[in-house]
Amino acid sequence: MNISITKRVWLFVTLVFSLSSAVQAASREEINISSQAALESLYAQDKAAKELAAKAKGILVFPSVIKAGIGLGGEYGEGVLMVNGTPTQYYATAAASIGFQLGAQVKSQVILFMTQDALNDFKNSEGWRTGVDGSVAIATLGAGGTLDSQTLQQPIIGFIYSNKGLMYNLNLEGSKITKIDR
Numbered sequence: 001m002n003i004s005i006t007k008r009v010w011l012f013v014t015l016v017f018s019l020s021s022a023v024q025a026a027s028r029e030e031i032n033i034s035s036q037a038a039l040e041s042l043y044a045q046d047k048a049a050k051e052l053a054a055k056a057k058g059i060l061v062f063p064s065v066i067k068a069g070i071g072l073g074g075e076y077g078e079g080v081l082m083v084n085g086t087p088t089q090y091y092a093t094a095a096a097s098i099g100f101q102l103g104a105q106v107k108s109q110v111i112l113f114m115t116q117d118a119l120n121d122f123k124n125s126e127g128w129r130t131g132v133d134g135s136v137a138i139a140t141l142g143a144g145g146t147l148d149s150q151t152l153q154q155p156i157i158g159f160i161y162s163n164k165g166l167m168y169n170l171n172l173e174g175s176k177i178t179k180i181d182r
Helices: 003-024 028-045 047-055 116-123
Strands: 058-083 086-113 156-162 176-180
Touching: 028 047, 028 058, 028 086, 028 156, 047 086, 058 116, 086 116
Parallel strands: none
Antiparallel strands: 058 086, 086 156, 086 176
8 A cells, every 4th residue: 555545544534533522512402402403494495395395204403514525534423303493313424535625615414305215214224324224306497386296206316515506416425324412
């Protein structure tokens, strides 16, 4: 293994642990409050998201996912699964990437489980990987600012956004979501 690659891996591991320990300090109450604020922000940006959420069997909210990288990258965030508007379980999302990247970003992610089967599969998993254990259709706007009709028919629909607005054309592929104690 090349020394420069070893140094990059070490930097990456250090970065991920630094980010995760900073984010992990969030209590249940902090996660609940920031998740509710993230949902309100999404609903203000996209009325269709609010209508879909009202029909969802469960809503997984990661209000703040921090992504950073220098060649090697990683992201981490903590959130809550809400069923019928009530927090039921807390989760962490993490992902790693390799390739041209430099910088950091904070984004919010909301995953809607539109069917009871999709929600049950998620809840019963031991570490759920997007794209492997469940395919998430990322919401994209069609003509007239409406959601694509193909997306509306999917059992799992994801929204990725920031304080700068909805960030379409991003994906959740490769993210691993695991239960955490809070």
